[in-house]
Amino acid sequence: MSIIRALETSDIRFPTSTSLDGSDAMNLDPDYSAAYVRVLTDADDGLEGHGFVFTIGRGNDVQVAAIEALCSHLVGRNAEDLLAHMGATWRELVWDSQLRWLGPEKGVMHMAIGAVVNALWDLKAKRAGLPLWQLLGRMSPEEIVELVDFRYLTDAITPDEALDILRAAVPGRAEREAELLATGYPAYTTTPGWLGYSDEKLVRLAKEAVADGYGMIKLKVGGSVDDDIRRMRLAREAVGPDIRIGTDANQRWGVDEAIEWMSRLAEFDVAWIEEPTSPDDLLAHAAIARGVAPIPVATGEHMSNRIMFKQFLQADALQVLQIDASRVAGVNENVAILLLAAKFGVPVCPHAGGVGLCEAVQHLSMFDYVAVTATHDDRVIEFVDHLHEHFVTPVDMRNGCYIAPTAPGNGMEMHAASRAEYAFGT
Amino acid sequence: MSIIRALETSDIRFPTSTSLDGSDAMNLDPDYSAAYVRVLTDADDGLEGHGFVFTIGRGNDVQVAAIEALCSHLVGRNAEDLLAHMGATWRELVWDSQLRWLGPEKGVMHMAIGAVVNALWDLKAKRAGLPLWQLLGRMSPEEIVELVDFRYLTDAITPDEALDILRAAVPGRAEREAELLATGYPAYTTTPGWLGYSDEKLVRLAKEAVADGYGMIKLKVGGSVDDDIRRMRLAREAVGPDIRIGTDANQRWGVDEAIEWMSRLAEFDVAWIEEPTSPDDLLAHAAIARGVAPIPVATGEHMSNRIMFKQFLQADALQVLQIDASRVAGVNENVAILLLAAKFGVPVCPHAGGVGLCEAVQHLSMFDYVAVTATHDDRVIEFVDHLHEHFVTPVDMRNGCYIAPTAPGNGMEMHAASRAEYAFGT
Numbered sequence: 001m002s003i004i005r006a007l008e009t010s011d012i013r014f015p016t017s018t019s020l021d022g023s024d025a026m027n028l029d030p031d032y033s034a035a036y037v038r039v040l041t042d043a044d045d046g047l048e049g050h051g052f053v054f055t056i057g058r059g060n061d062v063q064v065a066a067i068e069a070l071c072s073h074l075v076g077r078n079a080e081d082l083l084a085h086m087g088a089t090w091r092e093l094v095w096d097s098q099l100r101w102l103g104p105e106k107g108v109m110h111m112a113i114g115a116v117v118n119a120l121w122d123l124k125a126k127r128a129g130l131p132l133w134q135l136l137g138r139m140s141p142e143e144i145v146e147l148v149d150f151r152y153l154t155d156a157i158t159p160d161e162a163l164d165i166l167r168a169a170v171p172g173r174a175e176r177e178a179e180l181l182a183t184g185y186p187a188y189t190t191t192p193g194w195l196g197y198s199d200e201k202l203v204r205l206a207k208e209a210v211a212d213g214y215g216m217i218k219l220k221v222g223g224s225v226d227d228d229i230r231r232m233r234l235a236r237e238a239v240g241p242d243i244r245i246g247t248d249a250n251q252r253w254g255v256d257e258a259i260e261w262m263s264r265l266a267e268f269d270v271a272w273i274e275e276p277t278s279p280d281d282l283l284a285h286a287a288i289a290r291g292v293a294p295i296p297v298a299t300g301e302h303m304s305n306r307i308m309f310k311q312f313l314q315a316d317a318l319q320v321l322q323i324d325a326s327r328v329a330g331v332n333e334n335v336a337i338l339l340l341a342a343k344f345g346v347p348v349c350p351h352a353g354g355v356g357l358c359e360a361v362q363h364l365s366m367f368d369y370v371a372v373t374a375t376h377d378d379r380v381i382e383f384v385d386h387l388h389e390h391f392v393t394p395v396d397m398r399n400g401c402y403i404a405p406t407a408p409g410n411g412m413e414m415h416a417a418s419r420a421e422y423a424f425g426t
Numbered sequence: 427m428s429i430i431r432a433l434e435t436s437d438i439r440f441p442t443s444t445s446l447d448g449s450d451a452m453n454l455d456p457d458y459s460a461a462y463v464r465v466l467t468d469a470d471d472g473l474e475g476h477g478f479v480f481t482i483g484r485g486n487d488v489q490v491a492a493i494e495a496l497c498s499h500l501v502g503r504n505a506e507d508l509l510a511h512m513g514a515t516w517r518e519l520v521w522d523s524q525l526r527w528l529g530p531e532k533g534v535m536h537m538a539i540g541a542v543v544n545a546l547w548d549l550k551a552k553r554a555g556l557p558l559w560q561l562l563g564r565m566s567p568e569e570i571v572e573l574v575d576f577r578y579l580t581d582a583i584t585p586d587e588a589l590d591i592l593r594a595a596v597p598g599r600a601e602r603e604a605e606l607l608a609t610g611y612p613a614y615t616t617t618p619g620w621l622g623y624s625d626e627k628l629v630r631l632a633k634e635a636v637a638d639g640y641g642m643i644k645l646k647v648g649g650s651v652d653d654d655i656r657r658m659r660l661a662r663e664a665v666g667p668d669i670r671i672g673t674d675a676n677q678r679w680g681v682d683e684a685i686e687w688m689s690r691l692a693e694f695d696v697a698w699i700e701e702p703t704s705p706d707d708l709l710a711h712a713a714i715a716r717g718v719a720p721i722p723v724a725t726g727e728h729m730s731n732r733i734m735f736k737q738f739l740q741a742d743a744l745q746v747l748q749i750d751a752s753r754v755a756g757v758n759e760n761v762a763i764l765l766l767a768a769k770f771g772v773p774v775c776p777h778a779g780g781v782g783l784c785e786a787v788q789h790l791s792m793f794d795y796v797a798v799t800a801t802h803d804d805r806v807i808e809f810v811d812h813l814h815e816h817f818v819t820p821v822d823m824r825n826g827c828y829i830a831p832t833a834p835g836n837g838m839e840m841h842a843a844s845r846a847e848y849a850f851g852t
């Protein structure tokens with residue numbers, strides 16, 4: 001038996017605003033940051049569980065404070081018990097009746113639970129000697145369903161329906177694991193498309209993306225429609241007709257503005273329009289989806305919980321679902337969202353980039369491929385090429401694909417030296 | 427000119443869990459708390475702006491940390507400028523591109539902005555020598571519209587439509603002010619109905635409520651249907667057929683369960699069912715509203731922002747709208763929500779109770795009566811009779827009505843002695 005002896009937190013911030021990496025129509029000068037947590041036990045194995053919430057600078061200290069508020073739930077507890085019953089562990093954290101008032105299930109407190117849940121999964125995977133995607137992908141359908149809290153979901157998916165989906169994907173699991181290890185999971189890249197980049201840099205990076213094997217790139221839009229038309233034309237000329245080009249407005253518009261703006265960009269063969277308006281506004285997304293069809297609407301990176309995802313699916317308010325590794329309450333909630341997407345037949349194309357989000361979210365798409373949908377048709381994981389060097393197991397990109405990681409854990413562990421160097425305020 | 431020299435915060439917690447005041451089906455043992463802020467200037471007038479976020483205990487420290495994260499926006503700034511342009515001040519806080527990542531516009535960070543915005547309004551009202559409801563109720567329609575951020579709202583209400591609503595209510599403002607000062611705004615009381623109270627206490631308090639002049643009481647439900655039937659029968663027998671009885675499930679149910687449960691309680695003539703399910707789930711609320719009709723669905727105390735309220739109105743997912751003084755980003759956002767409710771013709775019956783929520787939210791309903799809807803038909807403000815003694819201007823209840831306050835400010839100022847006595851961890 002081992003005991004959780006501490007949750008150690010750090011406030012880590014990279015000064016990315018100086019280069020305008022990550023700049024878009026709403027996020028003009030992000031400093032990519034992580035509210036980071038290590039779960040430490042008294043076991044002799046030396047294993048630690050790592051997790052974090054990605055933020056873009058100011059407020060990262062508030063996010064750290066929220067993670068620390070969870071210490072009283074976990075410190076002193078039996079680690080084997082918590083890790084053996086991750087469904088119950090998740091419920092205990094999310095349903096703390098006093099902390100719940102601070103959401104419920106949204107914002108700073110919910111993301112803090114996500115960091116801790118992800119760190120526990122990291123520890124569980126390291127103890128099992130498996131990368132998270134394999135640990136999850138080898139669980140039985142019954143074990144997977146037990147991870148999910150179906151409260152507020154059963155009007156869209158029941159535990160029995162989830163079991164049916166998972167059981168149908170049991171045949172072929174091993175072959176799909178082997179494929180992911182050999183050739184990986186398809187990616188697209190946002191590296192060329194930040195709003196703060198010059199036209200020359202956009203064109204150069206777009207051509208590099210094609211040369212590197214990517215079948216899709218994405219451009220930030222929503223600053224000025226004339227600029228967007230010029231940049232889309234340059235990008236389309238740079239990549240040719242066969243590469244998909246997505247667009248991302250980062251919540252910039254209302255309904256009418258979104259429809260009008262996208263009518264101006266439609267000639268460039270747009271793969272999707274991402275976050276056209278407030279991430280809370282499913283009725284507006286549904287109206288926009290009708291107005292911009294056949295361009296699909298993509299969203300999810302700011303969606304606060306499984307209940308919002310459920311409604312977007314019920315209302316046909318998104319046609320591409322974008323999970324994020326650190327926005328919701330960790331692995332368990334993302335499993336719920338993957339099951340919802342499978343039920344509705346909507347492709348999941350995760351949000352990544354930031355700090356370590358690529359390293360983390362690939363595990364979820366690979367689990368989805370192995371054990372849930374058994375397909376990656378129409379599915380791509382976002383890739384942005386910066387800050388990977390700070391991670392113990394950086395992503396391995398080959399020919400526009402994420403090659404499946406083999407190191408045990410969830411991918412979120414940052415080098416100790418990087419954590420020390422970028423510790424904020426020290 | 428005066429300068430804001432500090433935001434001083436305190437973590438204040440009342441040990442209410444010992445008496446089960448405030449106990450319901452989801453909140454078993456709340457410790458009513460306030461993440462409290464004082465806005466201090468270098469002016470000679472000695473005036474301070476007070477505001478807070480109400481929480482129920484654990485996590486109040488996280489909420490305090492979030493308020494402190496706003497210091498850098500306000501400390502050192504010209505107070506007159508900020509107070510003269512409260513619409514611009516609100517936008518600056520809510521649209522901080524880095525802090526926005528922590529929501530956007532929801533949870534701990536958004537509520538922190540609410541506390542600071544409310545504190546600024548308190549200071550503005552004290553400087554004007556007026557209670558907040560009168561300060562707001564005497565602003566011109568154009569000034570009121572300027573307070574509201576219409577981004578994401580114009581598919582439901584435009585600035586011009588808001589102006590029309592406000593202009594229509596200009597005639598009679600003075601008469602309605604006089605009425606509020608003389609006879610007040612109708613209230614209902616939740617004091618009898620906490621789930622942790624004995625049957626005897628329920629009956630005694632229900633009878634007292636009628637004797638005190640209340641036309642409506644409310645009972646917490648959702649623990650056990652048999653208990654709820656017994657308690658509703660006792661309450662109905664205690665108050666007689668002419669007093670309205672509302673019910674409140676505090677998010678306990680899914681769609682089918684809510685409809686089934688309420689079918690068992692319908693015989694007791696239910697005034698409304700409050701928070702039947704997740705506060706994020708407008709599609710479920712709409713389905714429940716159809717299923718329990720003609721019982722109205724009431725919700726709002728946990729609704730995170732104006733965009734969610736807008737959608738609930740668009741989807742006919744609520745028939746009674748419950749604003750809260752400290753859940754959204756302060757006075758400005760509640761003005762937006764009142765205008766939305768007026769546009770859709772839905773009555774606003776505020777959530778109150780907690781710590782100081784009655785003192786605060788009465789100002790918003792009174793402003794609504796004076797300057798927005800010009801009616802309080804079908805409208806009641808919640809009242810719970812505890813912790814009022816800690817406030818400098820406690821509510822003045824007479825014959826089941828809130829008598830309009832005359833003291834300058836927003837009502838949120840707690841006695842210094844109470845703040846010191848209930849400071850947490852000291």
